[in-house]
Amino acid sequence: MPDWWQPLIILKNCSKPVDPEWRFPSFGMRPMNKSQFFWVSVVCLFASLGFMIAGTARAVDETLAYTVVFRGVEDDPSLQSALESVSVTRKRQEQPPATMFLLRRRAKDDGEIFVQLLHSKGWFDASVEPSFAGEGASIVITFHVVRGERYRFGVPQLRLLTPRTEFIPPTMESLGVKEGNPAESEPIFAAADQLLAYAHKMGFPEAKLVDRRYELDRAAHRLDVALDLLPGPLVRLGKVHFIGAEGVDQAFLDKHLSWRPGAVYHPKRLERIQRAFMGTGLFATVNVVLERPTAEGELWPVAVHLTQRKHKTIAAGGGYSTDKGINVKGAWEHRNIFYRGQRIKVNTELGTDAQSAFLSHETPDFILSGQKLSFAFRLDRNLEDAYESQALQVGATVLRPVLAPGGEASIGLEWRIADVIEKSDESRSSFATTAIPLGLKLDRSDDLLDPGQGWRWNSEVKPVFTFSSSGDPYVRLANRGSIYRTLLAVPRVVLAARGEVDTVWGTTHDNLAADQRLYAGGGGTLRGVGYQLAGPLDQEHKPIGGRSLLALGTEVRWRAWENVGLVGFVDGARSYEGEVPDLSEGMLFGAGVGGRYVTPIGPIRMDIGFPLRKRSQVDDSFQIYVSIGQAF
Known part of the structure; x- marks a missing residue:
């Protein structure tokens, strides 16, 4: 005792x-x-x-320490690993109980769990006995595993409980239960799930697994398995009616249906229209429900329950930076202007150095489902250190989802006229151009405004043709990418990096309009260096832009508190006069820190950046940036 x-x-x-x-x-x-x-x-x-x-x-003062050893499973590392994964004795080895009695109890409980695991693997005659050696701080617990002969599946059976049905059952072998295979429990449960999924895809959404029957033959070391299925009726889809679609054109709704009445049910048919209606941007929720018919043999109606979003949105924002001053933004949007999902949007921006007005109209499902047609009208006025410009641009773009999810390809046609004064020599030129932009966007990030995982890529090729005495035809290529990795979930720490390579081919530096040249520096490319100052400069240290650009950046984003985050960053960028970045000229770098306050519309950002190689009479000691959203 x-x-x-x-x-x-x-x-x-x-x-x-x-x-x-x-x-x-x-x-x-x-x-x-x-x-x-x-x-x-x-x-x-x-x-x-x-x-x-x-x-x-x-009893407490007698410190217990032990090691765990398994015997009888040395030839099967995966089985030993499975036993260790469920062993409380192994998991709590660094937390031994106070007494030897409790330690024996812990090992006994593990032995019972091990037997259940071995049964699930097909060893129905298995036994596990723990033994103890040593005492005090040098106890060795040995689990002696006797597996016995492994049981195998007999001839598996699938029985349909409806005598007359159109359902053609799959073979049990196709479901993963094959005669002669080890009698493990996992294939049995997986087969049941696959059987129901198969029945649904064949048009039997009410199929039910009524019973799973097992018979263990210990003499033959065999497990016989039988599944009883009630397939239910074959379902053919009928008329679709919408609930909550007031104010939306019926023809527009019907256009998103992917079947005709009489089509055999398939779960993807309902999922497809759910995604289609969510993709219109008109609805907050879409719930597709299959309803029973009033009489046997009739088509099954489908109800689509819609919860509409507010169709009109007004937005306002603003920002500040020491190199560009204050800017204020406003936007108004109507997402169902003509009751068929057409979207009209007006944006304005008033800043110290730039003012703009933008009007766009978007038509969904243009020619093909999911394809959009967008018309845009834009007015710009810029008062930069490099130039002054006034421009009018009109364009049309067709956009189509590709490489889903998050992929979009586009082709467009743009007309632009601009009047530009270059500050370096006070020359004034007028430009009239037509462009055919081709674009590809891929977004595999997990959040639009504050990503923590994934990546983004944006490429554009834009041939530009000139119809004025000033300028030459050219091709503009732009490639931008970013990647995001969550290093720590709590507190959230995200490593973000970006890169950009742009170039202009086919024209000289002087024949390229100053407002179409490539500039680096500022919050978009290089924090810590003034706007447009990370590139070629004239004798008065004013930027003159270039024909190629290279930019890199990285950030560590730390969510220090629930709504407050801290950021450390390093940026590098430069624009070059040549068509290809001349790496021998090097790059300019800036570094700094920032704060983020998380809101439902995205993080409010404030950064302070410092040039790592301050240029005399060019760079300030620091730059401050305030805006909404992450830097990239």
Whole structure:
């Protein structure tokens, strides 16, 4: 009997009920009266408690430490790994129990779990017994595993509970349960799931697995499996009716349906129209429900429950930077202007150095489902250190989703006229151009405004033709990419990096309009260096732009508190006069820190950047940037 039981026995004996007429046995001694017996009982009680505390302290003070060994599974590392993964004795090895009794209990519980795991792997005659060697801090627990012969599947059966049905069942072998294979539980449960999925895809959405029957033949070491399926009726889809579609044109809704009445049910048919309606941007939720017909043999109606978003949006924003000053932005959007999902949007921007107005109209499902046609009208006025310009641009673009999810290809036609004054020589030129932009966007990031995982890529090739005396035809190529990796989930730490390579081919530097040249520097490319100053400069240190650009950047984003984050960044960028970046000229670099305040519309960003190689009479000691959204 363990030592720690002794105080409990003493306490039990001292706490028995006392008969008023009972006298403590004398054993040859003088009998005690009730008062004497009371005080003896009190002393006995406290003595028992003392023994209990001392016994517990002695048990705790005996430090236990142990190692775990498995015998009988050395030839199967995957099985040993599976046993270790469910072993509490192994997982809590650094937290040994207080007593040897509790340690034995822990090992016994593990043995029962091991037997269940071995049964699930096909060893139905398996047994596991733990043994102990050593004591104190050098105990070795050995689990002796006796697997026995592994059971195999017999001839599996699939029984249909409907005598007359159009359902053609799959073979059990195709579901992963094959005669002669190890009788593991995982293929059985997987086969049941696959059977229901198969029935749904064949047009039987009400199919139910009624029973799974097993028969274990220990003499033959065989497990016989039978599945009972109630397939239900073959479903053909009927009329679709919409709930919650007030104000949306019926023809527009019908255009998103992907089947005709009478088509056999398939879960992807319903999923496809759910995605199509969500993709219009008109609805907050879309729920597609299959309804039972009023009579047997009729087509099954489909109900589409829609919750509409507000069709109109007004937005406002702004920002500040020490190199560009203050800018204020406003936007108005209507997402169902003509009741067929057409979208019209107006954007304006008023800044210290730039003002613009932008109007666009977008038509969904242009010719093909998912394809969009966009018309845009834009006015710009810029007062930069490099140039002053006024421009009018009109364009049309067809956009189509590709390489889903998150992919979009585009082709467009743009007309642009501009009046440009170059600050370096005060020359003034007028330009009239037509361009055919070809674009490809890929977005595999997990969040539009604050990504933590994934990547993005944006490429554009734009041939530009001139119809004025100023300028030459040219081709502009732009490639931008970014990548995001979450290094730590709590607190959230994200490593983000970006890169950009742009070039202009087919014209000289001087014949390229100053507002179409490539510039680096500022919050978009190189924080810490003034706007457009990371590139060729004239004698008065004014930027003159280039025909190629290279930019790199990296950030570490740390969510220090729930709504507050800190950022450290390093940027590098430069524009070059040649068509290809001349790496011998090097790059300019900036570094700094920033803060983020997370809001539902995206993080509010404030960065302070410092040039790592300050140029005399060109660079300031630092630059400050305030805006909404991450830098990239």
